[in-house]
Amino acid sequence: MTSGTPQVWDPVVLARVRHLHLRARHVADSLLMGAHRSRRVGQAIEFADYQEYLPGMDLRGLDWRVWGRTDRLVVKRYETETELPSTIVLDLSADLSTGAEGSGGYPDLDKTKAGFAICLAATLLFWLHRHHEPVGLEIIAGQGAPFSSLPPRGGRNHLQLLFLMLASVKPGGQASLQQALLRVGERTKRRSLVAVISDGMEEPSSWLPSLAAFSRRGADLRFLHLFDPGEWSMRFNAPTLFFSPEGGDAIPVDPVGAQAAFGEVVDEYVTEVRGGVVKWGGQYLQVSSGAPMVDAVRRVVLGAASDSVTAWRAGASRSGR
């Protein structure tokens, strides 16, 4: 994220990604106006041309400015697009709270994984909303939000609610990714876009199969693997007693002696998660909380085909942590 006053959404980011297209991997037959072109021309979202009003047409389509200028009653004709309901699944378990604490106990949007995740989710929601996609939000774990789940809808008010959820939630508790993904997956009723933002810090073999709930429904699953480069590189100088904010036993580790082994473990873990996501029909994207937000959104929007194991290393080295 750019430095400065923490914002729920970054207009600079929106301006930059305004020109980008969200390319859907699947063509959906939907009657609702969306960003993707449909085979049928129906009620459009974008102006295409005028049509002489005929009795029976929807009066909402009358262009009153044209009547004022020309005394002609015309109806606007728009390009027909397929709706792509988009749901952001946001993992806000306590593990994401490591780092500095912001004011009011809310996660610092710049220095915590949770803050980065919230910003990322908001940016994606706003971008999708601007493209008239119905957007929804599922928060896994976390506490303090008025809602933990809002299904995809359009409208500005809906977006405000979503932003409200994001602005008010604090990380906490355990994600229980397996149950959460299964639950969200069951609610995904038709082709949609699902972006899961999570650090994946639960045994992968327990929750990866749950991703099948999305692919069974034809959802375009994007798994955004969020990581803190400092954590994944174990850059500590002295023997330390590490503990999880989610609870459990503290484990003493000598980081100096564990450096090499830690790198091997991370490689194996990333390979395992990526392989599982791909296997269950999703797209794997690594997102470093130390990387610029625009890059992360672009990669999400463009649907980067692959994120190799070494991507996190490069991200970690760029972040300088």
Place this chain on the structure above:
Amino acid sequence: MSLSLLAPLALGLSLLAALPILAHLSRQTPRDRQAFGAMLLVERVVKRLRRRRRLKDPWLLLLRVLAVLALVLAASGLEFKWPGGVPEHGGSGRVVLVIDRSMSMQQVDGGVTLFGRARDEALSLVRVLPDGVLIGLVVFDDGAERLTPTLSADRQRVIAQLEGLSASWGRSDLQAGLSEARKLLGGEPGEVLLYSDEAGPTMVASARDELRRLLDAGAAVLPRLSLPVSPRNVAIQRATYGDGAEGGELTLRVANFGQTSIEVPCEVTLPDGQVITVFASLPPEGEAEQRVTIPREALGGVGEARCDDPDLPADDVRYFHLPRVGASRVLLVDGDPGHTPTRSEVYFLERALAPWGTGRGGVAIDITTPTGLMALDPEVHRVVFLANVSDPRPFGPALVDFVRRGGSVVVSAGSNVSPERYQAALAGLLPAPPRQVRALSDSGEEGVAVVVPQADHPSLEPFRRAGRGGFARVRAKRVLTFDAFSNTDEVTTILSLEGGLPFMVERRVGLGRAIWFTSTLDIGWSNFPLQAVYMPLMQRLVGWLGGEAAEEAARFDGLVGQPVSLDLPELDVDPIVRDGAGQLVASRVEGSTLRFTPTRPGAYALAFGDAPPTAWVAVNVDPVESDVRRPLAVEAVERDLAPELFRQTADLSRPLLAAAFALLLLQGLLATRRSS
């Protein structure tokens, strides 16, 4: 083997070994705490590291603990002790050399005797001893002798004495040798260097107490063994001539002390020079008995049995006593050959003296006429029977001389006996002047019985236990009477008739005897030859009279190195003792006993003047000394009595310190490597 600690209290420092353990434990609990959002990865890393650290950390911990323990043990003065060999001499400055010169040391090994080897080693030692070392010298065989009265630093004197030493034929009295060594040390510590083969079944065992005394006094007995490569020896342990009829057997008991069977030739040399060769087959470490048949005629004396073996020649010969075989060769002068056998003394004497014929042993009787007495040779005939000889005057002096020189005469009466001629010829042999022939009973009567004797006389020895009653059946019808006489030192009435007339009388003359039978030895005047007592009495007479002059010539046995005592007969001539080579041997007379100590084996003869030997002494080496095996070692006894003397000790403090230093270096390197 054992370990001991010189400073056991230092083991308390072993608590320091807990320090590395505590350090390792404390290292695992860091103080810094860090909230971490990727604990899944931390758990996986820890699992991986734990597999590796199982190998690394324990090794490091072990090195540190071992280093501490090594330091602790070094501080506690750990010593390692293990059984060692014979300690080297030196240190006390007081050395006594004890040299074994017994017969077994004459064993030949590799061309040299064990004694020679031992002496050379002792000489070499004395020459290299440091200046100022006090040296003593003791030799032992049957006893022990201090060649140096005290310990002295005069090395040259000891060397001279050693060079003059030679082995003996004596036994091995190790106890005496060690006792003299202890006296030389005067109860002070020192080293006793024992040069010996330690051979013999009891040599070392009998010296155990003396060894203990030396060890208690702080001395050390250091064996310097002189051993053959393989102990071997063949020796005659016993040579015994069997009793019984002449021409008997000599039994040799031959022993083999080697570990392989062997067959050796043995030679028996009789006193007259006859040599008989036999072969003895001997099992390993066993004995065999060899019987040697002695010819029917052999001179008496000391014979020699020899079984040669190259290992220990000193005991190859065994001397034995041989009585005159066939020496009871009897000459019978039949003055009245009968027309029938029963009227002849020859017939009855032959039946009595050779009942199974002379071919089966027994006494060989030569029969001659009175003229055969002119060439009487006591070396050929020891006993002469004059049976009813009418006129002994031609050979009277020869006969008297024959008796004086050790021969024996048995005279029986008869119708030809003339008192006057016998008195004229044989007065020197008669118990009393003969008077007349007297009839004791009428014809048809049995005659006068012989009184049953007490059998005290040597000639009646066979009748001491039983059979005397048979004399009562002897009845004489006619006897030759003598003037009255009484028993003296020279004259003894052996048998008498009822009524007091003598029947058998003994007259001792010079070295010989004359036995007078007042009746005939055939059935002419008595029934004597027909009685049961006749045969044993005649055999006993011949054996007693025909031996080596019986009580006048004795047979003795002796051992080399051991004093021999001989009772002397009452003679006015000084006795002399000669060895087997005819050399005079030093002797002394104490009262009526002569004593001398033979120094080598052989046939020693006691004689008076130029007379033939009065006594023979067969001197042999002690058969125990021929056993060259070594059943018990001095070293083994010392180990039992003073095991600490043979323990070797190593102080492990320095090696442990070095090990601790090395371990500390190693653990430092390992820890540094892990940190990097």
